Amino acid sequence: MGTPRIEIIEKYCKGCNICVEFCPKHVLKMDGFVAKVDKPEACIQCMQCELRCPDFAIKVYPA
Amino acid sequence: MTFDYEKYIRPGKLPHIWCPGCGHGIVMKGLIRAIDKCGLQKNRTAIVSGIGCASRLPGYVDFNTVHTAHGRAAAFATGMKMADPDMTVICTGGDGDGVAIGGNHFIHACRRNIDLTYVIMNNHIYGMTGGQFSPCTPTDAFASTTPYGNPDPIFDISKLAIGAGATFVARTTAYHATQIDKLITEGIKHKGMAVIEVLDCCPTSYGRRNKFRSVVEMMKQHKDIAVPVTAAAKMSEEQLAGKILTGVLHKENKPEYCEQYAKLINKVQNPTSK
Ligand SMILES: Cc1ncc(C[n+]2csc(CCOP(=O)(O)OP(=O)(O)O)c2C)c(N)n1
Ligand code: SF4
Ligand code: SF4
Ligand code: SF4
Numbered sequence: 001m002g003t004p005r006i007e008i009i010e011k012y013c014k015g016c017n018i019c020v021e022f023c024p025k026h027v028l029k030m031d032g033f034v035a036k037v038d039k040p041e042a043c044i045q046c047m048q049c050e051l052r053c054p055d056f057a058i059k060v061y062p063a
Numbered sequence: 064m065t066f067d068y069e070k071y072i073r074p075g076k077l078p079h080i081w082c083p084g085c086g087h088g089i090v091m092k093g094l095i096r097a098i099d100k101c102g103l104q105k106n107r108t109a110i111v112s113g114i115g116c117a118s119r120l121p122g123y124v125d126f127n128t129v130h131t132a133h134g135r136a137a138a139f140a141t142g143m144k145m146a147d148p149d150m151t152v153i154c155t156g157g158d159g160d161g162v163a164i165g166g167n168h169f170i171h172a173c174r175r176n177i178d179l180t181y182v183i184m185n186n187h188i189y190g191m192t193g194g195q196f197s198p199c200t201p202t203d204a205f206a207s208t209t210p211y212g213n214p215d216p217i218f219d220i221s222k223l224a225i226g227a228g229a230t231f232v233a234r235t236t237a238y239h240a241t242q243i244d245k246l247i248t249e250g251i252k253h254k255g256m257a258v259i260e261v262l263d264c265c266p267t268s269y270g271r272r273n274k275f276r277s278v279v280e281m282m283k284q285h286k287d288i289a290v291p292v293t294a295a296a297k298m299s300e301e302q303l304a305g306k307i308l309t310g311v312l313h314k315e316n317k318p319e320y321c322e323q324y325a326k327l328i329n330k331v332q333n334p335t336s337k
Contacts, residue, residue: 012077016084021279050065051240054088056077061065 002063004045006037012057019049019058071095071105076123084278086237086263087117090184093243093261094155095124100248101151108151111140113165116191117157117184117263134165137172140179148178148321151251158185158199162218166198173227173256177320180250180257185220186265194268205272224258225313231257232313236285237264239309249311255319262289262307 006027015033028049029038035058045062072095081087098108108126112118114133121128127150131139136154144152154161161169161183172179188206189195196206198218205212224232231253235242243261250257262285264270266278275281292310295303 014078014083017277017279018084018282022282047064048240051092052089052238054081054085054092055079055083056068056072056088056092059065 001045003041004043004063005061006040006043006049007059007061008035008037009057009059010034012055013053014055014057016054018052018054022048022052024048066092066096066099068092068095071098071125072123073125079123080119081116082265082267084264084266085116085190086186086261086265086278086282087120087184089237089240090117090155090182090243090261090263091120091123093240094120094153094182094247096244097247097251098126098153100244101251103151103251107149108153109140109143110153110155111136111143112154113156113160114191115157115160115189116265117155117186118160120155134160134163135168136160137165137168137179137181141168141172141175141177144177144179144321145324148325152179153251154179154181156183157190157197158183158187158220159189159195159197162220162223163189163198166218170223170227173224173229173258175320176228176230176255176317178254178256180247180253180259181224182247182250182259182261183220184261184263186263186269188265188269190265190268194265194272200269204269206269207272220260221258221308221312224256224260228256228317229258229313230255230315230317231311232260233258233311234260234262234307235309236262236282236289238282238286239289242309246311253314255317 013034020028025042027043050060110121111129113136140152194207196209203212221234233246264281289309290306292308
């Protein structure tokens with residue numbers, strides 16, 4: 001499994017932390033009030049972040 | 064698979080107005096995925112709401128949408144469905160809108176078993192107007208109007224819907240994102256009144272007052288108390304204390320209202336035929 005592309009649409013992100021907290025692999029982290037991709041190589045493409053982001057701000061494009 | 068939500072969102076409508084972490088966005092995404100799964104046509108689908116934060120949902124999505132008066136989603140939806148029974152009509156709204164001011168319309172839509180899908184976002188509070196208690200605010204919880212704790216017992220929305228006659232009733236939470244679209248899909252496909260209750264989070268008007276440090280904590284609580292109905296069958300009463308059942312809680316087949324009405328018209332107009 002390769003490294004997926006994870007896109008964070010910064011102008012939609014409200015910094016709720018949901019994607020960061022529920023990512024099973026700690027791929028994401030908060031950078032001030034926006035989520036950021038920290039360790040894309042650890043992503044298992046479970047899509048939990050994309051499913052739960054209330055703000056349509058995160059997209060995971062499987063490798 | 065990456066999901067293309069934009070296909071169903073009105074251009075220029077994002078970011079939405081809901082607060083950071085508000086669960087309504089998670090429910091809206093689930094509803095969009097369900098509509099996509101069902102392959103519904105935009106111009107043959109209507110989404111109807113009342114008033115409240117949850118009731119803002121139809122403003123964002125590209126279908127026939129109606130933002131009606133507070134509590135009146137089921138009443139407008141009933142009229143629309145009667146006028147065009149082949150249209151898919153979906154109601155969306157909050158617990159306050161649906162079972163407080165709108166409780167009467169809600170139970171009578173259930174009683175008639177009219178073919179609507181009602182997605183009710185139960186965040187236990189009147190979010191929009193500053194956190195007054197709703198019939199779904201837990202006993203002892205704090206709201207702006209229950210500063211000493213809520214003395215009232217709650218409405219269990221799913222039980223209310225079953226008791227009133229809805230023929231498909233299911234429950235999930237904003238944490239269980241994939242179950243949201245699964246249950247709404249089943250609800251849309253069901254012929255008759257389908258109620259999908261989603262336990263939702265209002266970090267702003269409910270969470271802060273009730274000592275939740277974040278929306279994540281609220282979602283974790285829902286995760287911890289949710290028990291699938293199938294698993295609950297094997298659990299004792301003590302094990303189920305404080306838990307809420309999720310999944311399809313009730314499903315039966317009964318005559319649907321628009322069909323019954325069409326039959327009546329036919330009978331009256333053709334008194335000699337059978
Ligand atoms: C007839 C009428 N009464 C009261 C109001 C004020 N009001 C607007 S939204 C709302 C409560 C909405 O709560 P809920 O449906 O639970 O949705 P939420 O905001 O929590 O998503 C109230 C009381 C109104 N708009 N119209
Ligand atoms: S897809 Fe799964 S593993 Fe990858 S960032 Fe999202 S939540 Fe984390
Ligand atoms: S869940 Fe969405 S809005 Fe919340 S921090 Fe992550 S990307 Fe931002
Ligand atoms: S007040 Fe509550 S229900 Fe309304 S948008 Fe904010 S978090 Fe959501």
